[in-house]
Amino acid sequence: MSVKDRMSGNEAVAYAIKQVNPDVMPAFPITPSTEIPQLVSSYIANNEMDTEFIPVESEHSSMSATIGAEAAGARSLTATSSCGLALMWEELLLAASNRMPCVLALVNRTLSGPININCDHSDAMGARDTGWIQIFAESNQEAYDNFIQAYPIAEDPRVHLPVMICQDGFITSHAVMNIELNEDNEVKEFVGEYKPEEFLLNNNKPIAIGPYAISSYVMEARKAQEEAMENSKEVIIEVAKRYKERFGRGFELFEEYRLDDADYIMVIMGSAAGTAKQAVDDLREKGMKVGVLKIRVFRPFPAEELAKALSNAKGIAIMERTESYNGHGGPLCAELRAALYENKVFTNVVCYTYGLGGRDFTVDHVYEVFEEVKDVTENGKKVTQHRYINLRTNKA
């Protein structure tokens, strides 16, 4: 039985944390994720959960303490945004390479500069190669659902990798919307007790975690870690299936919205996917065959699956919510185009940059993008790749 409620995205994730009741949460506040540790602290103070909360002096410390607690044998997590994630950089890599199944609730905010508190994906994208599984949410509901699936994915013996649950700062984190919550006991049952096979505080079976590796071991360790990331794909799908059976809401690696006969497809992540879906419905009513492919799992990158889902499109718009400063677009564009090429899907692809530093992205922008991709495909219109949407410019 689900309970209908209304909550912001931050409240939803904090509520999920309360229901999962992990063992340890070290955290340091940063906008727009501050409410998550704040609400969890309140739940603890009110005896609604018994997680050990550690107020630390920086995000470098919060991730270090999360790894330390996880290695000790405790189910651990933290939350952060933007510069906080950047300050964790070194530890993010260690969490993954030490195969720690901990969880990070990331509330996406742009990285400086110029300094700004609003949403884009530059924080998560900066951490895309740190070995973390990255799952993005369109709404408060998905942030909640994804969080509950995080530990079952991370702790699966085929995976043993950390999971980053991402939602868009302010856009979903601070927007109150309807939500369906699961019953406490059902969440507890779904996530289960954490019983690590090996942990540092087991004095009967001493182990050492994170030893120095000479060159003759490093590549082998990396390959094994990479393989775990590949394996996580099937685990993510299995967990989502189990989640759907239990709670009714289904998930895949990505969502295909009205793709069946779509000529033009927009590939997008996060909250803007909802706006794109609305625009697709509007355009469909006018007879335009369009669809949205919403990427939920960015790491591992579902390259082959994406290429297959896009193989019949006449034109594809790839929407990037970060800037890579390389003259060749951002990570989603680069990786998706490589995936298409590798799988011999040769079609018109236009990459766009949108929504940096909280710049609004509306249904009108979606219409504009679809019109342009159609023009490129049907009339061979020349376009500038990586064009910024909704940018003030002197250029025509």
Add this chain to the structure above:
Amino acid sequence: MRTDISKINEATPYEELTEGLITFAGGTARDFHTGEWRTDTPVFDKEACKQCLLCAPACPDGCIPVKDSKREDFDYDHCKGCGICAKVCPFNAIKMVEGSEPK
């Protein structure tokens, strides 16, 4: 996932390494005979030693065993021959000799 790590070596394929290179054992340094690295060797002169025990805590590798408040001879399996013990000894009871063997 627990593995006998004594069977892991530089020829082990990646599939058989431990997850995250976790070391599934305690006190494994004992099995690793760093004494083989030695080029100079400390020699203990039992007669000259006053059992002041300044040497034992100074050894970076814990190679001067102490039993019943008295130091014993060097643990040559692990002594790397750094010579710190000889420097700290106020009674010239430790001499460094060339080579890996105490002569």
Add this chain to the structure above:
Amino acid sequence: MNSENIEIRWHGRGGQGAKTAALLLADVCFKTGAYVQGFPEYGPERMGAPITAFNRISKNEIRVHSNIYTPDIVMVVDESLIHSVDVTSGLKDDGAVIVNTPESVEEVRKLLNGYKGRIYTIDARKISTEALGKNFPNSPMLAAAVAVSKVMERDQFIKEMRASYEHKFAKKPEVIEGNMKALTMTFDALEEVL
């Protein structure tokens, strides 16, 4: 105005509670079984800086996550904003703007860039001071938003708000009646002109 899907934009100053009012409106509309969305847009995060907040109230699931550019209702929590912010920008002709001011509708109309739709004024400061003894324009503005948008019936609104205040002010029950009075005074004042 499409009663299936109402969009409201709030203009206020940081610290005045425009965001809180938007969230309270989402909260109370949720109780009617509607799909709701209430969210702020932050500028420089300072007390006194102009801020905007938004509501979508719909019979259908809400998926759009952008700001609102063509609202049905505009709420102006601080009248001084009329001089610096184009509050009626994009406001639908069959919509309405509600301004917290002691001035008359005619006076306000002169300042609203020729907006031709409905304009309502509510002296939230006076109501709040009378009802609560303090200037908290939130409750009167919330009541005004409900009265004009008709997102729910007055009786249901009053009932839900009492429950909400009883929960929110469990430790300060002395302010509940004052807030309830502010709501009914606002409804009474607006019902005369609606």
